[in-house]
Amino acid sequence: MTQQPFSRPGAIDLSGLKRPAPPAGGAAPGAPGGPGAAAAAGSGAVGSYTVEVSEANFQATLESSMTAPVVLVIHSPSRSPESTEYARQVAGVVEAYEGRFLAALVDVDASPQIAQALQVQQIPLMMVLLDGRPATQPLPGVLTSEELSTLFNQLGQQLTAQGITGRHQPGAAGAPAAAEDSDEPAVDPRYAPAQDALERGDVDGAVAEYQKLVDANPADAEAAAGLAMAKVLHRTQGVDLNAAREAAAAQRDDVDAQTLVADLDLLGGHVDDAFDRLIELVRRTSDADRTRAREHLLGLFAAVGNDDERVLRARRNLASALF
Incomplete structure (x- = not known):
């Protein structure tokens, strides 16, 4: 693969993150009616290219970054309601790119182990993942919609320049976007x-x-x-x-x-x-x-x-x- 004009400090340490087993007779965490359902609804994100991340689907979300970038947004409804509003804003901007990115929203109140695994020090925090690793330095604080669009335009152009043109497949809100039934990521045929x-x-x-x-x-x-x-x-x-x-x-x-x-x-x-x-x-x-x-x-x-x-x-x- 060609050199990437991104900072890639290494894979995220998931050693402390374990998937909880579904409770007996109950729904899996994050499933409709399950223990994570209320948290999943917390950001109010709705869209084909947005996923509410829990400890149950975090690994699958990371794996989806092998297809195309995942924009991870860390927020906390209890500590910073503004951060949750920002998570919705990022998801709205990402939707316009029709699968070029996937917005992955993490409510750290509901999933504290994810915050520990990512070594989160500040909320809100956004990071872009590619191939399971950070593709940019973490971006703390709030960016405007215009700044987000500029950032995603730049990333999209750089990725295309390197022949990385995969796209996420649309999925239901709150569920990881599934790749096509193929070993290869989706490719814009123009490129x-x-x-x-x-x-x-x-x-x-x-x-x-x-x-x-x-x-x-x-x-x-x-x-x-x-x-x-x-x-x-x-x-x-x-x-x-x-x-x-x-x-x-x-x-x-x-x-x-x-x-x-x-x-x-x-x-x-x-x-x-x-x-x-x-x-x-x-x-x-x-x-x-x-x-x-x-x-x-x-x-x-x-x-x-x-x-x-x-x-x-x-x-x-x-x-x-x-x-």
């Missing part, structure tokens, strides 16, 4: 050829496939992001990171040396570092070198997503460096 190329390690083929999509529809933001990221992968194939950094340190105004390290920073998830490096290069250079540095930076903006907050901030800094 399947590019994904197949990336899985084969054929970066040139992925560039060509994304280019076809962009040529056919220049407004396809995910295809444009995919093309930009595939080009980054193409430029960094076989590059020795340490040697590249040494060359950039020795040649501060060499456009090729600096842009290569910026590419590597982007792939490593150091987005701001990549942007800052090229903005400073624009500031120091002139004429053709300045144009090359600026155009390369614009390509990295496309790879990350033009609505991303870091891109918006970098654009302002670039304008300052130019004028």
Whole structure:
């Protein structure tokens, strides 16, 4: 698999989390009428791509992140009613992506062991899971709907750029979304050829496939992001990171040396570092070198997503460096 522009510190420690056995003669926790039913109704979340998480279905929810990202929102109706309202808000935004993400809402009053397993220190807390692991740093506090949309747009673009186009299947609210009866996650057919190329390690083929999509529809933001990221992968194939950094340190105004390290920073998830490096290069250079540095930076903006907050901030800094 190609390098991910996400922070993945490791799998969640579930050693202290045990699934409770259904009580004799009663419904399973979280089932209609069972001990977890009231808690499951607590956030009031309703939607095809929203699941109320309990200790009984937590593992299944984690496993569903093997198909597509799971947006885990930790809330507490008793300690912070606002956090429960926020959980509903996140679920509402996620629904608009039609399976690109699954909103997984955790009421820690009803499921304290989940909070312990996730080492939750603050409520509300949101984290995005992919392949059973955190795909972003945990995001404490409350984001606006606009900020949530920007975040999910960016994640969707980055995932598509890496050929990860699976989607959750719609399910009943309060139940984990089931994957299709297939060993492979659902794939948006538009991006399947590019994904197949990336899985084969054929970066040139992925560039060509994304280019076809962009040529056919220049407004396809995910295809444009995919093309930009595939080009980054193409430029960094076989590059020795340490040697590249040494060359950039020795040649501060060499456009090729600096842009290569910026590419590597982007792939490593150091987005701001990549942007800052090229903005400073624009500031120091002139004429053709300045144009090359600026155009390369614009390509990295496309790879990350033009609505991303870091891109918006970098654009302002670039304008300052130019004028």
